[in-house]
Amino acid sequence: MAGSSHGHTPAAWTGAIIACIGFCVSGAFMVMANPLGFWAGLVVIAAGGLVGLAMRAAGLGQAKRSPQPQPQGQLAHSDV
Numbered sequence: 001m002a003g004s005s006h007g008h009t010p011a012a013w014t015g016a017i018i019a020c021i022g023f024c025v026s027g028a029f030m031v032m033a034n035p036l037g038f039w040a041g042l043v044v045i046a047a048g049g050l051v052g053l054a055m056r057a058a059g060l061g062q063a064k065r066s067p068q069p070q071p072q073g074q075l076a077h078s079d080v
Helices: 010-031 035-060
Strands: none
Touching: 010 035
């Protein structure tokens, strides 16, 4: 995966950091037996995913790969 730059974009890092903060918030409130804070942490986790998608749509994510070109000079089954 390292060769394809998977996850090495501002969108991926920002979304992952926000989701990690939400996980910590949710975990802390779960230990404190506070359901409202727990659910607020889950909302922050979801917000991290939405922020990552929004940043990707804004052009800060990984560029889409173009389809691989077909080799030239080979006959297809319908050409035989």
